[in-house]
Amino acid sequence: MNLEELMLRRLVFVSGKGGVGKTTVAISLGLLAAQLGKKTILVELTSSERIAPFFFDKMAGYKELELQNNLFVINPNPHDCLKEYVMKQVYFKGIYELFVNNRYVTSFLNAIPGLNELLMLGKIMDLEWQKKYDFIIVDAPATGHGVSFLEVPDVVMNAVKVGPLRKKAFEISEGIKNQEVTAFCGVTLAEEMPVVELSELMEKIKKDLKINLGPVFVNNTVSSPLSLAEAVKLKEEPFSEDEHLKAYPALALMMYERAKLNEEYIVELKKNIGKNTLIKLPHKPGLIRKGKDFFPLVDDLKEYLHA
Ligand SMILES: Nc1ncnc2c1ncn2[C@@H]1O[C@H](COP(=O)(O)OP(=O)(O)OP(=O)(O)O)[C@@H](O)[C@H]1O
Ligand SMILES: [Mg+2]
Numbered sequence: 219m220n221l222e223e224l225m226l227r228r229l230v231f232v233s234g235k236g237g238v239g240k241t242t243v244a245i246s247l248g249l250l251a252a253q254l255g256k257k258t259i260l261v262e263l264t265s266s267e268r269i270a271p272f273f274f275d276k277m278a279g280y281k282e283l284e285l286q287n288n289l290f291v292i293n294p295n296p297h298d299c300l301k302e303y304v305m306k307q308v309y310f311k312g313i314y315e316l317f318v319n320n321r322y323v324t325s326f327l328n329a330i331p332g333l334n335e336l337l338m339l340g341k342i343m344d345l346e347w348q349k350k351y352d353f354i355i356v357d358a359p360a361t362g363h364g365v366s367f368l369e370v371p372d373v374v375m376n377a378v379k380v381g382p383l384r385k386k387a388f389e390i391s392e393g394i395k396n397q398e399v400t401a402f403c404g405v406t407l408a409e410e411m412p413v414v415e416l417s418e419l420m421e422k423i424k425k426d427l428k429i430n431l432g433p434v435f436v437n438n439t440v441s442s443p444l445s446l447a448e449a450v451k452l453k454e455e456p457f458s459e460d461e462h463l464k465a466y467p468a469l470a471l472m473m474y475e476r477a478k479l480n481e482e483y484i485v486e487l488k489k490n491i492g493k494n495t496l497i498k499l500p501h502k503p504g505l506i507r508k509g510k511d512f513f514p515l516v517d518d519l520k521e522y523l524h525a
Contacts, residue, residue, distance in 0.1 A: 239437035401432035
C-alpha cells in the first residue's frame, strides 16, 4: 500500500517500539489528511496526554477537541468508554452509578484481562461507525502492547462463545480486519532493534490478525553530507590541522557513517515489507514543540503522494 492508498482508508493504527516517533507520525499524518480536506480525528491511547498541548494549553480527555480546521483529538480512557457503553444500553445515569460506578464493580472489571483494550477499541469503532469523521488515526501503544491490543477481540471471541460481549468483539474484529477501511502503519528508526521488532510485529499483524498493512515509516533518518569519494578522501587526507576546523570533517564523517548504517537497516526492512511503500522521514533539527513544527514533516509526506 502506498500513501495515496492509505489516504483512502478510514481507520489507521500507528504503532512501533517506544520512542521511535509514533506520535510524531500520527500527528503529521493527521495534519496531512486535514489539509487534504478530510475531517480527521487523532485517537491517543496513552494515559499521559501529549497531542493537544502541541496546539494549545488544553487537554482533550474523553471530549473530541478541535485542534485546527479539520483536525480533532480524543484521549479516551477505559472508564469513560465503559460509562458511555453502559449508558447506551441502560439509558439511566442512576442505574450506571448504582451498578457499575462503584468500587467493587470497578475493581472486578479492572481484573478482567483485555476488557480495557476491548472498551477502547469499541470506542474507536464507534467513531468509525458514526461516520462523523472521514479519517481516524490511532496513536496506538508501543510494540509488544501493540499486538496484544489488536489481538483482544479475537481472544475474547475464542473465550466467550455467546452473548453481547462476543457480539461486540466480533463486530470490532470484523471492523479492524476490513481491508477497505483499516490499515496498520508501523513506525521505526533505521536501527537494528526497532527494525527487527517491527518486522516481527508486521508479520504477526498480517498473518495472524489479518489486518491490512499500510506504508512503513522510517523516522529520524540522516542523510550524508558527503559522497563516497569525498568520505574516502577525507579519511585519507586530513582536512585541516587547525584545531577549530578539525571538528567539521569529523562531524561530516560521522553523519556519513550514520547515513550508511541507516541505509543498511532500510535494506533489511525492505525485505520484510512486501509491496508496501517505505516512507523516510528525516531527522529535523530543533525541538518539536508546537503544531507548526510538524509542517516540515507534512511536506516530506506530501512528496510520497502521487509518487
Ligand atoms: N523526525 C524527527 N525529527 C526530529 N525530532 C523527532 C522526529 N521524530 C520524533 N522526534 C522527537 O523524538 C521524540 C520521540 O518522538 P515521539 O514522541 O513521536 O515518539 P513515540 O514513539 O510516540 O514515543 P512513546 O513511545 O513515548 O509514545 C520527541 O521528542 C519528538 O519530538
Ligand atoms: Mg507517543
